Each structure stands twice: as structure tokens, then as C-alpha cells.
Amino acid sequence: MNGVTSFAPILTLSLGSLVYLVTGKLLERTKLAAFLAFGLVVAAIAMLGIIPDSIGESEYGLIVNDFSRLLAVVACVGALVSLVSTRAAVEGEGIDTLNEYYFLALTALSGALVMIFCSDFLSLFIGVEVASLALYCLCGSRIHRGISAESSMKYFLLGCFSSAFLLLGIALWYGATGSLSMVPLAAVPYNAMIFLSFLMMLVGLAFKVGLAPFHFWVPDVYQGAPTSVTTFMSCVVKVAAFAALLKVLVLGFTYPQPWSFGALWVLAVLAMTLGNLAALQQRSIKRMLAYSSVAQAGYMLVGIVSTEYGSDGVAATLFYLVSYCAMTVGSFAVLAAVGPDADGVDSIQGLGKRSPLLAGCLTVFFLGLAGLPPSMAGLTSKLFVFSEALSAGLYGLAIIAVLNSALACAYYFRIPVAAFFQSAPAQQTQPISVPLTTALALVLCAAAVVLIGLFPEPLLALVRDAADSLVGP
């Protein structure tokens, strides 16, 4: 029976979400749809706290350890915060199929949890597909807007493409080892098939994470999808895809080959540099944040490249991932609260007058992304990741990374500047009323961004345990 309990949080979400399909319009009319989703996610978080760690190897393709538990909690909390903070915005966006919206969101989350918990390649692929299919639909949920349909289509096509790479990699792994398990097999020597397998899986997952040069879907999807959906996926997808990437890479690192570090080095540099250079030129905030997510994924990869000497690099990456989630969910949630079509820089001009709360939170998030005080989470995560790179002797990579983070200030600063120092266009000067739940979620996010950095030790202890459980101490 070992391992059956690990299904509990996933089943809570996926079975619970069936309620939406059964009750149909009945539930939608009572306005309970959103609260049911919140309840289910809270229940899943509670389950995550209860389920015991897997003992030895699970026979059901899922593994519960500190690593998967931490990331699952982050994904669920991120999903909860994004759903709560965009509850009011969803209606403003003209998404009238609320039942389907919440059903798909919960399905995507349960798929993400499968990706996080997976212990063999089959469950990894199932998780990826469940999460992706739900998200393809979600991106198109603003049916009446062409741009939303476009983003859905683009995401679908490129997503299929990347899944094909992933699947090919998995098939090659099976061919080489005769097993789908992610356990390192000491008996199987390194050969060309394993090399190809890792290369394919790396490409497939780099698509999902959004690393340059596999990032071309990111700006279009982030911009075209309704802002509430972008908020949701910017955290949940990122966490799940990074969990999968980490699992595969750590497995790959058991075959120490210079090319793997070389390939990751190149990917990290490309992601940081291309992401930042492209973000500099954006007029649309959502596209800017999309490119910034590419660059930030590059910084996180710097931590992974440094793992050669133990688990500290993974710990730094996880710390960065957690604080990045708080910042990105917050930034998109502010945009969603400003309005359904808030996208261009002009839409937040004068936000400081229209809603000091939104503008203040936005400033905290963007300073965090830029890595500046007082949003200490950004600064401390950069500190951890870059010092890992230095201790691994990757001076060139560290220098490229800090120069990138200085360059990034140029565009991150544009947003608070527009919010506080530029006056609003004539047609949008009326104050924005922020619903209480949204305000609460945003303030919590902003507090997290400040406090994670001011008091990093507790989270640091958690991510160290998580990294140890993944890599082995």
C-alpha cells in the first residue's frame, strides 16, 4: 500500500473539480463556483501537510519527499493566491463560463502536482499533458477576443511540439535502460542513446519552462491569455516545469558529462541575455513580464549549473523560484485588478493616484524582480544563486548574470515610474476600487516578498532539506 496516500492531494483536486461538470449552470448561478475552488485548493494544501513521505521507491509512479512537498505547497499556494486575487477580475474579463474556468484551473493544478510528485517518466508525461491541455483551453477562455484564441492556438501547437520532444526522449530512455523509472541505474553505462534521450528531454522541458531559445511562445501566450490565467500559469506552470526539469537534470548529472554543464551554461546565458534584451524593447507590460520570466528562468538555471558540487545550487534555485513566484503572481494580479485590458504602459500611468495600494504593491514586486531593496526577496535570492555560481568557479557566468541584472533595472523601473511619476491619460483618472479579497492577497504577496528576504533562514532551511532529498546530501 506504500504510496497510495500520495495521490490524496491530486485526487482532491481532480475529483473535486468534477463537481463543476456535474452541477453545471446550477453552481455558476449561486456564485459559489469560486469559493468551491478555493476550498478544494485549501483542502489539497492540508492534504500535502498530512501525507507521509514515501518509504523507498514508490510503485505508483509518485514520490513524496521534502522536495516535492515544498514545491507542491508553493504551486498550490500560488494557485490559491492567483485565484483569490483575480476572482473579481475574471468576471470583468468577460469569461462567462465560470464553471469551466475553475474546472480547468483545478485540472491544470492537479496535472502540475503530478509533474511535481512524479517518480517515473510515464507519470511525468501524464502530468505534463494534463496540465498543458487544461491550460491550452484556459488561454482561450476569453472567447470573444481574437488575441486570446491566438494565444491558445500558439500555445497548443508549440506545446505539442515540445511534448513530442519530451516523449521521444522518454522513449529513448526506455530503449536504453528498459525502465521508465527515474532512479539512477548504476548498471546502465553511458551511451549515445542516453545522451540523445537527455538532450531531447532537455529541449522538451526547456520549452515548458520557457528558456531561450525555446521561449517564443512565452510572450504571445502571456500577452494573449486573460490576465487572470496569466497570473495562474506564471506561477503554477513555472514551478511544475522547474520541478520536472530539476528531476531530469539531477538524473542526468549522475552521468557526469562535460557537455551537460556546457549546454546548461549556454541555455542560462541565452535566457538571461535574450530575455532582458527583448524585455527592454517592450511597450506591453505583459510581454515585458513574459520576457522577464525568460530572463529570471535563466538566473535560476545559473543555480542548477552550479550543482556540480552538491545540493546547495539546487537549494539556491529553489529559493529563487519561491520568491520569484511571489513577485510574478503579484505583478500579474495587480494588472488584472487594474482592468481586463490593462496591458500597455499607458494603462498604469497615474496608478499612484487612482489606487495607491495597487501602485505600492506593484512597486514592491518590480523592485523585487530588479533585485533591489526594500523588496529583499529578490536581492537575497540573487545573492544565493550568484554565490553558488562563484563557489562553483563559474566566474564568467556570474559576471554575465550580474551585468544582466543591472541591465534589467532599466525596464523594471519603467513600471513604478509610470505608476507614480506620470499622469494618467485623460480618459482614465477615476479611482480603482479594489475588492477586499484582492487587496488582502496582494498585501500578503508584497509582505512575502519583503519578509522572505529580511528573514531568509526559515525558507533557506526548507529549501536545503528539499534539495537534499532530491540530490542526496
Next chain:
Amino acid sequence: MDIGWPPLSFVILLPLIGGLVCLGPWFAPERDAASRLCRTWSLVVSSLTLALLLAVAQGGMGAPDVLLSVSETRAWIPSLGIYWNLTLDGLSLAFTLLTCVVSLAVLAWSARPAQAGAGWYSLLLIGQATVLGAFLATDLVVFYCFFEAMLLPMLAAMALWGGPRRFQAALKFLLYTMVGSVMMFLAILYIGWKGLGVLATHGAETIFAFDVTTLSTTKMLGPDEQLWLGLAFLIAFAVKTPIVPLHGWLPEAYREAPHGTAAFTAALLGKVGIYGIIRFAMPLFPGFMLEAAPHLAALGAIGVAYGAAVAMAQRDVRSLLAYSSVSHLGFCVLGIAAATEMAVTGAVFQAVSHGLVTAALFLVFGAITDREGTRDMDSLGGLAARIPVGAFFLMVFSIAAVALPLTSSFVGEFLVIIGSWQAFPQWTSVALIGVVLGAVYTLTAYLKVMFGPEREPATASDADLQGGDVLVLGALAALVIILGIFPQGALSSISPAIEVQLAQAAGSVEDEAKAQLRAPLSAEVTVQPARLESAIAESSR
């Protein structure tokens, strides 16, 4: 000294919390009433900070022959060896007092940007807190946090209430300082990582891997490491100061910022660069600093002369003040490069004195140019008769800027010149040319504005400086003159701290050079760079 509560943290927290409290009224509907309340509040908070700082220093002095040193430690990220370490010694006391005095002066100054309201006081108080933090921190990471944080309130004030080209100026300021400081960030991480390894092998119970006093005793950095890390630090500090080829952000920033912000930035932010070189670069990279000294001296002296020459060509009073800052800060750089106790003490004294004088000049000129509606010196003139009080104070501070005897600048520049003459006679002579040019442009500007042919004023008001402002200027002038006539008190507090810094640097160099320079570092020993250089040369052979 154990008094149960962390007094130095409170010196930083008091203005920080005071500033955050003012953020609320910034968005309040009743802006006028709120803004008046905030003015009183900010003055009270800032005075309390000054009083607290003085009390801490007084308590720390204790016995007359004991060096002032109050420090406190608190774990921040102990697993990486990062601690909240603050220290108040003679060196930081000079700069923290300057910070408190200038902040109080700018807060009390009546003229402030229109529509600024409570936000003005909030940003200034937060700025004061961050600058105080930078002057007190001895942990490199904590210092870096304050070093970055102090930018933001000034940038915000500049972008909110600055001149027409404020955004470009702010962006330039931001990019210059960011590019300068991120390399320092990396250098700090490298030092800390290395320090963690070195200290861990020593089996130390508490590991201050990032603390400068701990690190400077380990002598763990080789010559190559010192070169690269030292360069990263020096560039960051050179941008902030600014030292000459890296001063590109300065004229525009000082021209576009509101008067108070310009005064605050010129008087305090630049001093962090000077302070950082003395506090961090000298003990951490002693070998590199010795090698870099001739170049640094050259840059300092060229800065003095170049700044003065460019200032002579300016018609805008703000630009004149900006370049004169470059010129006067060149002296500090020259003094630091000479690395004798007298020269470095002179550099610190000059930095403090320049802070007081330049803040006053920015404020007085600000009041005059606001009143006349122009900043072009050629359109100003004949003001001496109409604003006698303003003319008097401008005279006092112009004389101080020229470094005539009996003013504090005289003491500072004199000490620097005497102290660095032996090491770098050629560069000291270049700097002397700058002194002469400085007298020319400062007095020409004064003559033009006060006694030049009278122009048709843009505003017909004859309002002279009023009560509160006269008090502010009077206090600053009194400080400048008292420091000029009785410098001994201040010098005797600064100089032992400088000696300690130099001794740390010298100790490391000696060890490195393995020379027979084991003289006890008593009060009589001044470090001779020539001796040390020969020691290094010997060891490298």
C-alpha cells in the same frame, strides 16, 4: 558596552519608521494639514536621531584614552555568515553626524518643491536612514543593501519634483550606479564565499564571513584577487563619489533635482564613496590600494583641476556647484591615495566640511534662483542690496568653499596637501592649481550674482531669507567656522580611527611582504607608503 537594547539599530530605524509613517499622509485627502503635521514630525524624528547618535557616541567614549567603538551584532543569515554588524567608531561618527546635520537642515529648510507635501519628508527621512545604515554597517552584505537602497528615495524625489529633463537624469544616475555596484556585489559574494571557507577551517564558533574587520585580519586574498576585487569596489565607489572619468551622471542629476534633493545627494551620497574606500577597500585590498595609489592620486588631482576648469565655464549656478563638487572631492581622493594618517584624516575632514558647505550653497542658491526665476548667472545681478541676509550667508559659504583660513575647508585641504606632498608632489601641485581656479570661479560667481549690474527681476518680491532658514544657515555657518578654528576636537576623534584602518591595511601588507616591519602599531607610527612599497618590491624579488 552592553546596555540591553541595540542603540545603533535604533539610529537607523528611527528615521526609517518616521519616514514610513509619513507615507500615509502622502495619500491623505487633506494634504495641506497633513503636510504641516509631517514637517513637525520629521523635524522631531530627525532631531531625536541626532540626539540618540550623540548619546551613543557619548556613552561609547567612556574613558578618555579608550577609542570610541560601539558595535552590535545580530544574526541575519548565519548559515552564510551574514550578520547584522554595526559599528560606530571615529570614522563613522564623523559621517553619521554629518548625515544627521544635513538631513535636519534640508528638512527644516522652508522652500521645498511645490505639491511635494508629506512625501517630501517621507523620502528625506528614508534617505537619511539608508545613508546612516551605510555609514554604520561593517558587514559587506548589509552595507551593500544600504548602498543600493539609498539611491531609491533620491531617485524618487528627483523623478517626482525635478526639472524638465528629470527622467533622463534619473535614469542616467540609476544606470551609472547600478552598473558600478553590481560588480561590487559579485566581489562581495566572492569575498564572503572565500571568507566562509577560510574561517571555517579555523574552526571559529561564530563566523562573520562578510564582516570587514574579521576579513581584513585573515589576509586571504592573493595579489590577483585583490586586483580584480579591488577594481570592482573602487569602480562602485568612484561612480558614487564621483571620481573623474566616472562623473557623467552628476551634472545632469544635480541640475534636474529639486534643491533639497541636490543638497542631500551632493552632501551625503558622494561621501559614501569616500567612506567606502577608507572603510572597506583599504583594509581588504591593501596590496592593490598601494599599487593603485599613484593612479588614484592622479585621478584625484586631475579631478580637482578639471572640475574647477569646467566650473569656470558654467553659467548655470547648479552646474557650477556640481562641478565644484567634483573639484573639492578630488582632494579627498588625493588624500586617500597618499594613505598617510594625516592625509586620510584630512580627506575625511574635507569630506565632512564639503558636505556642510555644499548643502548650504545648494540651499542658498536654490532660494535665490527660485526667487529670481532663473539659474543663469548672467541674468542675475545686484542682489546684495535687496537680500542682505542671503548675501551675507552666501559670502560666508563662498569663502568656506574657497578654503580660506578659519573655515573648515581650509583645515581639510591643508591637511591633504601637507599629507600628500611627500608621496605625490607632482599631483599635489596640480591640485594646487585647482585651488586657485576654485577661488576664481567661486568669487566671480559671487560678484556676478550679488554685485553685478542689476537686471529686471522676474518677480518683484523683495523677500529676504526668513526666520527658520536664517537659523539653518546660521547653524551650518557656525559649524563650518567652529570646525575651522577648533579642528582639534574633531581631528582627535577621526584620526585614531584612521590609524586603525591604516594599521589593518599595513598589517596585511607587511604580512604579505614578509618584511621586517614588525614595529608595534602605537600612536606614533605613521605608515609610510614608500617604506611599504620597498617592502613589497623586496618580497617580489
